[in-house]
Amino acid sequence: xxxxxxxxxxxxxxxxxxxxxxxxxxxxxxxxxxxxxxxxxxxxxxxxxxxxxxxxxxxxxxxxxxx
Numbered sequence: 001x002x003x004x005x006x007x008x009x010x011x012x013x014x015x016x017x018x019x020x021x022x023x024x025x026x027x028x029x030x031x032x033x034x035x036x037x038x039x040x041x042x043x044x045x046x047x048x049x050x051x052x053x054x055x056x057x058x059x060x061x062x063x064x065x066x067x
Contacts, residue, residue, distance in 0.1 A: 002036050002037070002038065003036070003037040003038070003039065003040055003042070003043040004034055004035065004036050004037070005034070005035050005037070005043055005046065005047070005061065005063065006032055006033070006034045006035075006061070006062060006063065007032070007033050007034075007035065007050065007059050007060075007061055008023075008031055008032050008059060008060050008061075008062065009031050009032075009033065009059045010027070010030075010031040010059075013027050013031045013032075014059060014060045017060055017062065017065070018060070018065075047061065047064070
């Protein structure tokens, strides 16, 4: 079973997500990236790596914001 994760990059786009403002089609195309993993462990390791970037790069993982 594949595991996927969407990540939204960009300061303005992250603010929009936190304010429940929809992204434009262009913003989705440029700022939303989807990653595929072979296991849950790989996915969690990727998330851990992204968390290390907080403060250096603005992004959010919608899946984790809902939880």
